[in-house]
Amino acid sequence: MFDSVAAQIVFYLVAVTTVGFGAIVAFSRNIVYSAFALVGSLMGVAGVYIMLAADFVAMVQVLLYVGGIVVLTIFAVMLTQGIGDVAVSNRAAGPVLGFIMTALAGAVMLLAILRTPWHLAAPVSISATTYGVGNAFLGAYVLPFEIASLVLLAALIGAVVISRQDLQRDADPRQDAAVRPPAASSADAPGKVEG
Amino acid sequence: MGGGITLDHFLVLGLIVFLLGAYCVLTRRNAIGILMGIELLLNAANINYLAFAYFGGARYDGQVFAIFVIMLAAAEAVIGLAIILAIYQNLRTIDVDATETLSG
Numbered sequence: 001m002f003d004s005v006a007a008q009i010v011f012y013l014v015a016v017t018t019v020g021f022g023a024i025v026a027f028s029r030n031i032v033y034s035a036f037a038l039v040g041s042l043m044g045v046a047g048v049y050i051m052l053a054a055d056f057v058a059m060v061q062v063l064l065y066v067g068g069i070v071v072l073t074i075f076a077v078m079l080t081q082g083i084g085d086v087a088v089s090n091r092a093a094g095p096v097l098g099f100i101m102t103a104l105a106g107a108v109m110l111l112a113i114l115r116t117p118w119h120l121a122a123p124v125s126i127s128a129t130t131y132g133v134g135n136a137f138l139g140a141y142v143l144p145f146e147i148a149s150l151v152l153l154a155a156l157i158g159a160v161v162i163s164r165q166d167l168q169r170d171a172d173p174r175q176d177a178a179v180r181p182p183a184a185s186s187a188d189a190p191g192k193v194e195g
Numbered sequence: 196m197g198g199g200i201t202l203d204h205f206l207v208l209g210l211i212v213f214l215l216g217a218y219c220v221l222t223r224r225n226a227i228g229i230l231m232g233i234e235l236l237l238n239a240a241n242i243n244y245l246a247f248a249y250f251g252g253a254r255y256d257g258q259v260f261a262i263f264v265i266m267l268a269a270a271e272a273v274i275g276l277a278i279i280l281a282i283y284q285n286l287r288t289i290d291v292d293a294t295e296t297l298s299g
Contacts, residue, residue, distance in 0.1 A: 002200030011200045015208050022212055025231055026219040038231055041212075045238045048208065049261075052249040057241075057261050064265050069234065069272045076227055076276040080283045098221035106214045113206045120202065121252025132255040133262070141259050148266050155270035159277035 002051075011051060018044030035074045042066050056129050205246035213239035226279045226289040230272060237268045 002011060021040030028034045042065045049058035137145050212235055219232030241261045248257020283289050 004199075008200055011204065015204075018208065019211050019215070022215040022235055025235060026215040031225055031228055034228060034231055038234065041235065042238065045212070045242060048205070048242055049245055052205070052245040053254075054245050054248070054258050054261070057245065057258050057265075060262055060265055061241075064269055065234070065238075069269055072272055072276055073227060073231060076279060079280060080227070080289050095222050098218055101221060102214050102218045105217065106210060109210050109213075110207070113203060113210060118202055118250070120250055129255070129258060133258050136255040136259045137262075144263065148263060151267065151270055155273050159273045162274070163277040163280045 007051075010047075014044050014047035014051065017041075018048065031077055032074075035070065035077050038073065039066055039070050042070065053126050054129060056133050202246055202250040205242060205250075209239045209242035209246065212242065224290050224292055226282070226291050226294075227276070229291065230275050230279070233275075234268060234272070237264055240264060
């Protein structure tokens, strides 16, 4: 399938990108460096997806992960950290113990990968996958697809409710009850949007 | 190498990404760093999904599951970062060792 020299070069290039930036994510002591290295690692993973003939998944990866989640993560880093103290904000706890546990788990999984006789099928032809993915989403996987939209809606509402401070204060009747006008009685309306 | 890129190559790549993510989750004290490690773990799982989909013949099933994983990772990141922001507003820190209000 990937027998040509060019395919090997591309694979190792993509793999080194993914692993290298992933190592920065895991080992950097600066949380901002970690957040930006996550962009490179996820782009490398998108390259792996393209190698595996999954063009639509690769585009979803770039749009959602690199464009959405990483930007959100960088926002959170900037909102929660003073830029001056980022050097000490990312320190590791128990690196030796963590390394030992990770190495043990990795050895077991490597053994499992190399020893298992994987069932291999004939290689699929390289073609656009959007037709098949769309058919799968609206055919066999239509129920998980709809439930996923409910999950996303719940996550959106939950994120708004959790992260807005004034909503939390409205939901808690013990705080500043004295200064609140009695007619408002916001304790009865925790979902009030106008903060 | 020598015999071309096989399924094992992709599985080992996924394993390395998984181990990096696991190490990140285990050793970070910064809650956002832990979330980044979780995202590396989810990407490792996705690499395995697509590798098995490509080499195992069940093509669209693996891709659909990979898209589900990406979708749920987005929801997880949104909720996780909202919780981290709420913790930061209350405690002025996101060090997971400092958020021990519930411990006895």
